[in-house]
Amino acid sequence: MAILVIAEHDHAALRAATFNTVSAARKIGGDIHLLVAGTGCTAAAQAAATLAGVSKVRVADAPHYADQTAENLAALIVGNAAGYTYILAPATSFGKNLLPRVAALLDVAQISEIVGIESPDIFVRPIYAGNALATVQSADAVKVITVRPTAFDACGQGGSATVENIPAGPDLGLTQLVNRELTQSVRPELGAAQVIVSGGRGLVSAAHYHALLEPLADKLNAALGASRAAVDAGFVPNNYQVGQTGKVVAPQLYIAIGISGAIQHLAGMRDSKVIVAINKDADAPIFQVADYGLVGDLFKIVPELTAAL
Amino acid sequence: MKVLVPVKRVVDYNVRVRVRADQSGVELAGVKMALNPFDEIAVEEAVRLKEAGIATEVIAISCGATQCQEQLRTAMALGADRAILVETDAAQAEVLQALAVAKLLMAVCEREQPGLVILGKQAIDDDANQTGQMLAALLGWPQATFASKVVIVAGRAEVTREIDGGLETLSMTMPAVVTTDLRLNEPRYASLPNIIKAKKKPLDVLRPNDLGVDIAPRLTILKVVEPPRRQTGVKVADVAELVAKLRNEAKVI
Ligand SMILES: Cc1cc2nc3c(=O)[nH]c(=O)nc-3n(C[C@H](O)[C@H](O)[C@H](O)COP(=O)(O)OP(=O)(O)OC[C@H]3O[C@@H](n4cnc5c(N)ncnc54)[C@H](O)[C@@H]3O)c2cc1C
Ligand SMILES: Nc1ncnc2c1ncn2[C@@H]1O[C@H](COP(=O)(O)O)[C@@H](O)[C@H]1O
Numbered sequence: 001m002a003i004l005v006i007a008e009h010d011h012a013a014l015r016a017a018t019f020n021t022v023s024a025a026r027k028i029g030g031d032i033h034l035l036v037a038g039t040g041c042t043a044a045a046q047a048a049a050t051l052a053g054v055s056k057v058r059v060a061d062a063p064h065y066a067d068q069t070a071e072n073l074a075a076l077i078v079g080n081a082a083g084y085t086y087i088l089a090p091a092t093s094f095g096k097n098l099l100p101r102v103a104a105l106l107d108v109a110q111i112s113e114i115v116g117i118e119s120p121d122i123f124v125r126p127i128y129a130g131n132a133l134a135t136v137q138s139a140d141a142v143k144v145i146t147v148r149p150t151a152f153d154a155c156g157q158g159g160s161a162t163v164e165n166i167p168a169g170p171d172l173g174l175t176q177l178v179n180r181e182l183t184q185s186v187r188p189e190l191g192a193a194q195v196i197v198s199g200g201r202g203l204v205s206a207a208h209y210h211a212l213l214e215p216l217a218d219k220l221n222a223a224l225g226a227s228r229a230a231v232d233a234g235f236v237p238n239n240y241q242v243g244q245t246g247k248v249v250a251p252q253l254y255i256a257i258g259i260s261g262a263i264q265h266l267a268g269m270r271d272s273k274v275i276v277a278i279n280k281d282a283d284a285p286i287f288q289v290a291d292y293g294l295v296g297d298l299f300k301i302v303p304e305l306t307a308a309l
Numbered sequence: 310m311k312v313l314v315p316v317k318r319v320v321d322y323n324v325r326v327r328v329r330a331d332q333s334g335v336e337l338a339g340v341k342m343a344l345n346p347f348d349e350i351a352v353e354e355a356v357r358l359k360e361a362g363i364a365t366e367v368i369a370i371s372c373g374a375t376q377c378q379e380q381l382r383t384a385m386a387l388g389a390d391r392a393i394l395v396e397t398d399a400a401q402a403e404v405l406q407a408l409a410v411a412k413l414l415m416a417v418c419e420r421e422q423p424g425l426v427i428l429g430k431q432a433i434d435d436d437a438n439q440t441g442q443m444l445a446a447l448l449g450w451p452q453a454t455f456a457s458k459v460v461i462v463a464g465r466a467e468v469t470r471e472i473d474g475g476l477e478t479l480s481m482t483m484p485a486v487v488t489t490d491l492r493l494n495e496p497r498y499a500s501l502p503n504i505i506k507a508k509k510k511p512l513d514v515l516r517p518n519d520l521g522v523d524i525a526p527r528l529t530i531l532k533v534v535e536p537p538r539r540q541t542g543v544k545v546a547d548v549a550e551l552v553a554k555l556r557n558e559a560k561v562i
Binding site for chain 2: 108178
């Protein structure tokens with residue numbers, strides 16, 4: 001059994017979610033190959049070769065992989081799919097965009113965002129915003145799967161896989177990147193942070209969000225997150241959103257401040273190890289998942305908390 | 310240019326779903342059903358394109374049991390001109406999977422020749438997030454998933470997408486497939502006159518066989534269970550107690 005893991009990277013380095021995806025591949029068991037498709041991606045390929053459990057890194061280096069468009073990547077993957085019984089990618093915006101396209105071209109189902117592996121063909125995945133867990137069995141010859149990164153530990157390093165260059169696939173010329181605005185932050189990445197300080201509509205304005213939460217996050221070396229309401233109100237950019245349609249996180253500590261705890265928000269953070277909720281409404285649903293709840297006015301509590309740390 | 314909008318009938322997002330005692334799925338009997346929220350956004354976007362004179366006709370399509378007609382009527386009340394139901398029996402509808410839906414949609418695209426297909430990014434029941442990407446693959450069209458802005462200029466679609474790191478804008482050839490994210494637009498409410506008008510708009514019914522598509526599922530659901538419950542936590546009195554608990558009990562700071 002051979003497994004192809006699609007590496008998510010920025011040409012220079014691997015994205016953290018790739019490590020978790022390799023862990024899931026190791027759990028399935030078999031010969032693990034990593035595909036690095038990029039432009040001038042030697043550094044990423046070299047990093048890939050050190051991942052524990054990976055036997056081979058296959059590198060396709062060509063200008064038309066610069067933008068990582070699904071159309072060109074899917075064509076490359078399908079052209080190199082022979083011999084693999086599994087194709088895996090992280091369930092990030094990258095993997096979710098790409099893998100269904102691959103599956104359809106192979107005429108197989110795609111299994112989204114698995115959180116558990118019961119046997120080589122039986123997987124567990126959340127449905128209904130995590131309010132239910134489905135165990136599904138695949139009858140397809142090739143299993144195309146996205147892996148929820150928070151459900152699998154990052155794989156180790158210290159491996160020494162062989163690195164093989166493969167010919168580039170076609171440039172389909174369907175899409176062009178016009179512009180990419182990535183949010184710059186000195187803080188840890190949401191998906192990988194140990195501590196997350198997350199704010200909701202209760203913070204009232206962008207100014208308050210930043211004035212209250214930044215000092216707290218500084219003290220805790222935390223990433224900042226937000227509810228959808230906070231993003232919609234323009235407090236922070238879209239990539240801060242935690243939830244069913246935002247990011248799924250599972251830090252050691254998640255502090256929800258002025259967030260009511262709608263099921264769509266809980267879907268993104270309910271697997272955090274410790275949850276703290278600060279909310280003035282004692283009946284807010286967030287308290288049902290919080291390990292420690294503090295009822296009161298966040299405008300008073302948050303500065304106190306920051307000062308106490 | 311025609312715009313095709315696939316819409317799914319799902320459990321209303323406000324409903325707290327319950328798992329069936331026999332673990333065969335979630336309880337759907339007597340539960341409020343609705344148009345998938347992302348599909349409402351897709352309909353709105355298509356209708357706006359028509360209002361802007363870019364689209365000529367907006368066609369809503371749903372694959373599933375007879376009851377999907379309700380959601381198609383809603384889509385028409387929101388401004389879709391006509392609707393297509395690809396009707397299956399109830400048992401088939403329960404196990405209709407993304408690949409099968411994508412194949413049905415592809416067959417309809419071949420008949421209708423839309424310039425754009427706008428889908429939701431995910432259906433909030435199965436949370437699959439696949440159908441649009443699969444349809445684009447089957448048709449060999451470009452795709453722009455998780456869209457927060459769509460502009461049609463000079464025969465190309467310029468779509469801004471919500472990605473993990475921020476935003477990106479892609480320019481693509483048409484016909485194309487777009488899937489909607491929450492911030493693309495705010496859907497209007499259907500007015501009473503429009504709800505009444507929608508009852509008279511055409512709704513065609515096809516069967517998967519008419520389209521020559523095999524809709525057999527590839528995945529078997531073995532069981533559906535509730536996720537492990539979190540232990541009920543405690544309320545703390547003040548910041549001092551919170552900090553003490555986090556330090557000494559939870560040991561996370
Ligand atoms: C299809 C779909 C997908 C969605 N996806 C997501 C998602 O991914 N992520 C997400 O977060 N949401 C998502 N939502 C939205 C979700 O349903 C809620 O609307 C949203 O999470 C609410 O955000 P909030 O808790 O910040 O705001 P609110 O629900 O308005 O809560 C604000 C809270 O702040 C408290 N508060 C106010 N003032 C103070 C104060 N001074 N001190 C202390 N507390 C105070 C209030 O008591 C209240 O509980 C989705 C919705 C839909 C329909
Ligand atoms: N049965 C269906 N009928 C029509 N459209 C559907 C159906 N299932 C999914 N879709 C469309 O595909 C999108 C993504 O769904 P999914 O891939 O199932 O998460 C939805 O938002 C709809 O636009």
